[in-house]
Amino acid sequence: MTKMLEIRDLWINVDGRPILKGVNLTIPRGEVHALMGPNGAGKSTLGKVIAGDPSYQVVKGEVLLDGENILGLEPDERARKGLFLAFQYPVEVPGVTIANFLRLALQARFGREVPLTEFYAKLQRAVEVLEWDEAYLTRYLNEGFSGGEKKRNEILQLMVLEPAYAILDETDSGLDIDALKIVAGGVNAMRGPDFGALVITHYQRLLGYIVPDVVHVMMDGRIVKTGGRELALELEERGYDWLGEEVGAQEAT
Amino acid sequence: MSETELKHISEDYQWGFADEVEPEVKLKGLTPEVVRAISEIKGEPDWLLEFRLKALETYFEKPWPRWGPDLAELERQMDDFYYYVKPPARENARSWDEVPEEIRRTYEKLGIPEAEQKVLAGVGAQYDSEMVYHSIKEELEKQGVIFKSIEDGVREHEDLFREYFAKVVPPTDNKFAALNSALFSGGSFVYVPPGVEVEVPLQAYFRVNTEGFGQFERTLIIVDEGAKVHYIEGCTAPIYTTEALHTGVIEIIVRKGAESRYTTIQNWPINMYNLVTQRALVEEGGYHMWLDGNLGSKVTMKYPSSVLRGPGARSEILSIAFAGDGQHLDTGAKLIFAAPETSGSIVSKSISKGEGRSSYRGLVKVLSRADRARVNVECDALLVNENSKTDTYPYMEIANETASVGHEATVSRLADDQIFYLTTRGIPEDEAAALIVRGFIEPVAKELPLEFAVELNRLIELEMEGSVG
Ligand SMILES: Nc1ncnc2c1ncn2[C@@H]1O[C@H](COP(=O)(O)OP(=O)(O)OP(=O)(O)O)[C@@H](O)[C@H]1O
Numbered sequence: 001m002t003k004m005l006e007i008r009d010l011w012i013n014v015d016g017r018p019i020l021k022g023v024n025l026t027i028p029r030g031e032v033h034a035l036m037g038p039n040g041a042g043k044s045t046l047g048k049v050i051a052g053d054p055s056y057q058v059v060k061g062e063v064l065l066d067g068e069n070i071l072g073l074e075p076d077e078r079a080r081k082g083l084f085l086a087f088q089y090p091v092e093v094p095g096v097t098i099a100n101f102l103r104l105a106l107q108a109r110f111g112r113e114v115p116l117t118e119f120y121a122k123l124q125r126a127v128e129v130l131e132w133d134e135a136y137l138t139r140y141l142n143e144g145f146s147g148g149e150k151k152r153n154e155i156l157q158l159m160v161l162e163p164a165y166a167i168l169d170e171t172d173s174g175l176d177i178d179a180l181k182i183v184a185g186g187v188n189a190m191r192g193p194d195f196g197a198l199v200i201t202h203y204q205r206l207l208g209y210i211v212p213d214v215v216h217v218m219m220d221g222r223i224v225k226t227g228g229r230e231l232a233l234e235l236e237e238r239g240y241d242w243l244g245e246e247v248g249a250q251e252a253t
Numbered sequence: 254m255s256e257t258e259l260k261h262i263s264e265d266y267q268w269g270f271a272d273e274v275e276p277e278v279k280l281k282g283l284t285p286e287v288v289r290a291i292s293e294i295k296g297e298p299d300w301l302l303e304f305r306l307k308a309l310e311t312y313f314e315k316p317w318p319r320w321g322p323d324l325a326e327l328e329r330q331m332d333d334f335y336y337y338v339k340p341p342a343r344e345n346a347r348s349w350d351e352v353p354e355e356i357r358r359t360y361e362k363l364g365i366p367e368a369e370q371k372v373l374a375g376v377g378a379q380y381d382s383e384m385v386y387h388s389i390k391e392e393l394e395k396q397g398v399i400f401k402s403i404e405d406g407v408r409e410h411e412d413l414f415r416e417y418f419a420k421v422v423p424p425t426d427n428k429f430a431a432l433n434s435a436l437f438s439g440g441s442f443v444y445v446p447p448g449v450e451v452e453v454p455l456q457a458y459f460r461v462n463t464e465g466f467g468q469f470e471r472t473l474i475i476v477d478e479g480a481k482v483h484y485i486e487g488c489t490a491p492i493y494t495t496e497a498l499h500t501g502v503i504e505i506i507v508r509k510g511a512e513s514r515y516t517t518i519q520n521w522p523i524n525m526y527n528l529v530t531q532r533a534l535v536e537e538g539g540y541h542m543w544l545d546g547n548l549g550s551k552v553t554m555k556y557p558s559s560v561l562r563g564p565g566a567r568s569e570i571l572s573i574a575f576a577g578d579g580q581h582l583d584t585g586a587k588l589i590f591a592a593p594e595t596s597g598s599i600v601s602k603s604i605s606k607g608e609g610r611s612s613y614r615g616l617v618k619v620l621s622r623a624d625r626a627r628v629n630v631e632c633d634a635l636l637v638n639e640n641s642k643t644d645t646y647p648y649m650e651i652a653n654e655t656a657s658v659g660h661e662a663t664v665s666r667l668a669d670d671q672i673f674y675l676t677t678r679g680i681p682e683d684e685a686a687a688l689i690v691r692g693f694i695e696p697v698a699k700e701l702p703l704e705f706a707v708e709l710n711r712l713i714e715l716e717m718e719g720s721v722g
């Protein structure tokens with residue numbers, strides 16, 4: 001059996017209002033999928049539900065990680081099984097340094113003491129790839145970080161924690177052109193047969209650096225179209241309206 | 254407190270065990286006879302007995318405070334406390350071998366002798382009313398540093414003692430200072446001669462063992478010109494169903510150009526009323542830091558204060574209060590600017606968990622002669638649960654126009670999005686909550702000596718277990 005992250009007929013409500021309306025999506029390890037779609041379509045909701053955000057009610061459906069339904073698990077348990085979410089809006093935690101936090105997270109992730117030397121080796125490699133200053137490691141987690149710094153910090157965490165599956169929620173927004181290239185380099189360094197990713201973005205530019213195997217389009221809580229890399233280009237040119245019409249036409253028939 | 258409540262609390266509180274130790278003397282009730290008996294046991298000079306008796310009168314004259322936490326229950330029990338309990342041990346042993354085994358084991362469990370070996374310059378250990386151990390490193394003694402029980406301070410250094418005693422906190426200061434002045438027993442007398450720098454801390458450890466007991470230690474610290482010292486105080490007690498009382502008075506004199514620090518890690522069980530007066534008088538160019546960590550107790554009322562009496566004197570007052578179910582911690586700080594170019598800052602961090610309540614009560618007073626005084630006050634409250642409470646009473650009296658005064662207060666809640674963020678990285682919920690709390694107090698906690706910071710982190714982790722979700 002190939003290992004994959006599989007979302008089956010997922011229906012999600014917030015305060016009784018349906019947000020996701022039957023999402024189906026399969027990301028095998030070794031592949032990178034892009035998820036695009038208009039504002040409010042439900043992309044971030046999908047990411048947070050997969051990661052275990054308790055503020056969403058699961059009405060129906062399954063999320064299978066390597067065959068195991070994880071919807072009943074706490075967020076930390078999911079993380080320990082190899083799931084990672086890079087937040088669209090990373091949260092500030094004052095007084096907790098990145099280094100301290102990451103060491104705790106790494107020990108939690110692998111369920112063992114991680115020797116300082118091993119930890120620093122991982123950290124150093126990530127910092128190098130991300131062309132970052134080590135001084136950031138002793139700063140408090142996201143506190144006072146610029147939008148771009150927060151995003152870079154998410155990828156730093158990704159690289160240190162080495163998950164099996166990562167969902168990157170608009171990691172490109174807020175990054176300048178140089179930073180975008182560097183951060184994409186960080187994600188690409190993770191790519192390999194044991195790693196799968198879902199990259200949420202509005203812009204085809206990012207997909208020039210992190211080339212996806214598959215592109216999905218989400219509208220109004222559903223995946224409405226799946227295609228290859230060229231679908232992203234088409235969306236950039238034509239927007240989403242035509243898709244809406246296409247879907248409407250399909251549903252009418 | 255009900256038995257089930259007690260059981261629940263005892264599970265969290267590691268130091269709630271009691272020793273089977275039969276006291277030599279136990280004095281009950283709040284009377285002049287008890288005061289006389291204490292003074293006689295200690296073989297005190299007449300002036301000190303007179304001082305005590307007068308203080309007792311002051312105590313009775315002063316009304317119970319009607320502001321702050323509810324003390325009605327305490328007021329009803331005042332006649333029932335033991336006000337002096339002498340343990341069956343010799344005073345001020347200089348070697349742990351001379352401390353009775355049962356008592357020694359308690360301090361061993363608390364890790365005191367071990368810390369003494371590794372990181373301290375001297376240790377004083379009080380058990381109920383008396384100091385059963387008091388010792389300082391020889392090389393410091395040779396330099397003229399005095400670190401003794403308050404009783405030995407009176408006996409062996411009467412002139413020096415009398416010159417400073419009760420000058421910073423007179424019995425008339427407040428009702429509980431009067432009570433302490435009448436009943437005081439134990440505590441330390443510290444003198445650091447001019448120019449002597451005590452690089453590693455001195456520590457006093459206060460342990461209560463007897464049920465229904467009131468502990469009244471008194472500490473007097475004199476840091477002479479250009480000298481330096483760091484004094485640490487820690488405290489624990491068994492958990493009983495009845496209330497207990499701890500009313501200390503700490504007086505510190507920081508002479509010209511001297512530097513001192515007083516650190517408290519209070520971890521009383523939650524049947525304790527902890528009503529403490531601590532004040533430092535800072536002379537020209539001197540510096541004093543109060544670092545105050547309050548975790549335990551049923552009620553704490555404590556407002557460390559510094560009087561900046563000489564030009565250029567400085568003080569910082571940093572505090573952490575952690576109030577859980579059934580606790581009301583009313584803590585804060587007082588800064589009095591009484592000379593030009595003085596400066597001070599207050600940083601107060603409080604955490605309220607469950608039904609706990611923490612209050613910040615602060616006074617900043619700039620006298621008219623304090624030209625260009627500078628003060629900054631920051632008080633931050635963190636609420637862990639829906640029903641946790643906090644309040645702030647920041648009083649300011651500024652009588653000099655050239656003074657610069659900054660004040661900032663924040664109240665935040667342990668945020669779900671912070672917890673979610675941290676848990677998505679594999680950190681379990683309880684640990685995530687503890688991490689956020691530790692981050693919140695970090696600006697204060699980073700000033701603690703490493704061993705104490707580690708201990709504080711451990712206590713917070715314990716407190717945060719099962720607190721969210
Ligand atoms: N916690 C919440 N409470 C209330 N409404 C929510 C919540 N989370 C999501 N929603 C709503 O669900 C819908 C989908 O939001 P979501 O953030 O998933 O969109 P998105 O596709 O990520 O959009 P964008 O491209 O703007 O980031 C929106 O209408 C949003 O307002």
Ligand SMILES: [Mg+2]
Binds near residue numbers: 043044088170
């Ligand atoms: Mg989004």
